[in-house]
Amino acid sequence: MKRLLILFILFPKCSFSQQQQSQNIFIITTDGFRWQELFMGADSALLFDKNYVNDTNTLRYMYWADNAEERRKMLMPFLWNYIAVKGQLWGNRNYENNVSVENPYHLSYAGYNELLTGYADRAIVTNKEKKNKNSNVLSYLNSLPEYKNSVALFGSWKLFSYIVNGTKNKIPLNSGYQDAGDDYLSVTEQAVNYLQQSNGDNKLPTRSDILTFTLATEYIRKKHPRIVYIGFGETDEFAHDGRYDNYLEQANQFDKFLAQLWSLVQQDEFYKNKTTLFITTDHGRGNRDKWTTHGPFVTGSDETWMVQLGPGIPALGEIRAKADFTTDQFAQTIAGHLGEIFTAKHPVAEAIYTLLPKKEK
Numbered sequence: 001m002k003r004l005l006i007l008f009i010l011f012p013k014c015s016f017s018q019q020q021q022s023q024n025i026f027i028i029t030t031d032g033f034r035w036q037e038l039f040m041g042a043d044s045a046l047l048f049d050k051n052y053v054n055d056t057n058t059l060r061y062m063y064w065a066d067n068a069e070e071r072r073k074m075l076m077p078f079l080w081n082y083i084a085v086k087g088q089l090w091g092n093r094n095y096e097n098n099v100s101v102e103n104p105y106h107l108s109y110a111g112y113n114e115l116l117t118g119y120a121d122r123a124i125v126t127n128k129e130k131k132n133k134n135s136n137v138l139s140y141l142n143s144l145p146e147y148k149n150s151v152a153l154f155g156s157w158k159l160f161s162y163i164v165n166g167t168k169n170k171i172p173l174n175s176g177y178q179d180a181g182d183d184y185l186s187v188t189e190q191a192v193n194y195l196q197q198s199n200g201d202n203k204l205p206t207r208s209d210i211l212t213f214t215l216a217t218e219y220i221r222k223k224h225p226r227i228v229y230i231g232f233g234e235t236d237e238f239a240h241d242g243r244y245d246n247y248l249e250q251a252n253q254f255d256k257f258l259a260q261l262w263s264l265v266q267q268d269e270f271y272k273n274k275t276t277l278f279i280t281t282d283h284g285r286g287n288r289d290k291w292t293t294h295g296p297f298v299t300g301s302d303e304t305w306m307v308q309l310g311p312g313i314p315a316l317g318e319i320r321a322k323a324d325f326t327t328d329q330f331a332q333t334i335a336g337h338l339g340e341i342f343t344a345k346h347p348v349a350e351a352i353y354t355l356l357p358k359k360e361k
Helices: 035-040 056-063 068-075 077-086 108-117 137-142 187-198 209-223 234-240 244-267 327-337
Strands: 024-030 088-090 097-100 151-155 173-175 227-232 275-280 306-309 323-326
Touching: 024 244, 024 327, 035 068, 056 068, 056 244, 068 077, 068 244, 077 088, 077 244, 077 306, 108 137, 108 327, 137 151, 137 227, 137 327, 151 209, 173 209, 187 209, 209 227, 209 244, 227 244, 234 244, 244 275, 275 327, 323 327
Parallel strands: 024 227, 024 275, 097 323, 151 173, 151 227
Antiparallel strands: 088 306, 275 306
16 A cells, blocks of 8 residues: 655654644545646636536636646635645645545545545445444544544535444534534524525435535534534535536635635634644546546546645645555544544554644754
């Protein structure tokens, strides 16, 4: 199995307890978002193809520039104007900086399982509604006294309820078009519940990301959980529909979500300067004419990326060093950010120590 190749002289490997800088961590994903758009912005072969974009003139104005660095800033300004200065972005394969899923199927269930359990389970072949037997890092952390009842998940895709809560140590979870449930519902939560109940699409497996974001941020304000997973899904849905215009718009919206979430964190004393954002995706997509799909036989489907921002994380920006690591390493890395070691009955891939804050002197 391929692992990180960057020299550890610059980033010495030390124990998690020495590395701990963050007291809280938010894990954020957007489903099936390609590294090509993240690092190079809009793809000209798709942007100007009327099979994928209804109004190419408007999209040209919004997202096109001759220079890739300008294009990516137009598409995702918070990532490239703020995180690229304050945090780290991994996965630009133009520099052989490779992030990949380890599982061979390159589908969402397999990808999220790998991300959260640290185990690329070959038995997870499809996206069927089946309870996951593997232990995940969220439930594991929730089982520890320090994080008990301080872990939560919000997802646009309804299968998160099967992926994460299939075993014991269940965590608070809201996915698909599930209503917010609490002894006291805020006006915002009541409004979202009403919108979901009256939405004609509420039988679909993936709800609108804005509803997921609204419920997640409202819960964060009310409950102050220390570990939160937020899984967005519309980038993948629009790609499957062949709507590159909507795919780009949703990527831009995802960037806005990240900016608003970071602003919320930095304005709240409970989280300010004590919270890490760990951002990634569950799988890649095909190239050019295969961009609408992904899977074991679609080249590029294993190619992903990762972004992180938070206390103690060196502000290295876009990483252009040769590297090679996999999604199954993320679960242990997430635990490592909190100074913990994730254990399970199944194998758990080692952490990526280079991603963890360096020891304080």
